[in-house]
Amino acid sequence: MAEPRGDGADSVGLPQLDFGTFPSQIFWLIVALVALYYIMSRVALPRIALAIEARHDAIEDDLDRAAEYKRRALEAERAYEKALAEAKREADAIAQKARQAIQKDVDAAIAKADAEIAARSAEAEARIKEIRATALESVEAIATETAEALVAALAPGPSSDAVRGAVSARVAAQQTGV
Numbered sequence: 001m002a003e004p005r006g007d008g009a010d011s012v013g014l015p016q017l018d019f020g021t022f023p024s025q026i027f028w029l030i031v032a033l034v035a036l037y038y039i040m041s042r043v044a045l046p047r048i049a050l051a052i053e054a055r056h057d058a059i060e061d062d063l064d065r066a067a068e069y070k071r072r073a074l075e076a077e078r079a080y081e082k083a084l085a086e087a088k089r090e091a092d093a094i095a096q097k098a099r100q101a102i103q104k105d106v107d108a109a110i111a112k113a114d115a116e117i118a119a120r121s122a123e124a125e126a127r128i129k130e131i132r133a134t135a136l137e138s139v140e141a142i143a144t145e146t147a148e149a150l151v152a153a154l155a156p157g158p159s160s161d162a163v164r165g166a167v168s169a170r171v172a173a174q175q176t177g178v
Contacts, residue, residue, distance in 0.1 A: 136171065
């Protein structure tokens with residue numbers, strides 16, 4: 001059994017479940033709810049609504065700024081691509097001019113070298129002709145002397161003019177390829 005509490009209360013259990021206190025509890029519940037509703041509707045909810053509205057405005061401003069930055073970035077990218085294309089065209093033009101200048105210098109150097117080679121070649125050909133003519137004269141002179149000596153040793157009779165004529169005819173035939 002339940003023991004008495006000593007304060008003289010005969011009931012046992014929770015006082016809020018006592019049906020005798022229900023009207024008082026309902027009254028204070030209604031007062032508390034009305035006060036809470038009043039405080040929430042007049043003080044807390046407007047402040048929360050202002051905070052939400054301020055946050056919404058800040059987000060909208062941030063989105064607007066982000067769109068503006070994106071637009072600027074796209075414009076900057078287009079300007080960069082245009083400048084890059086222009087720089088490439090300029091570099092190509094400079095490179096083409098440099099190639100043309102180099103080719104001009106190379107052509108001039110080749111022409112100079114060709115002229116020098118042609119001059120040296122003509123000089124060498126002239127020297128070769130001179131050497132060949134001298135060699136042919138020497139060969140003819142040696143052949144004439146040798147032929148005169150052989151003819152004189154083998155058959156003394158023909159004149160040296162006849163031997164010279166025969167050697168000259170034979171050398172001339174050798175030169176023409178007969």
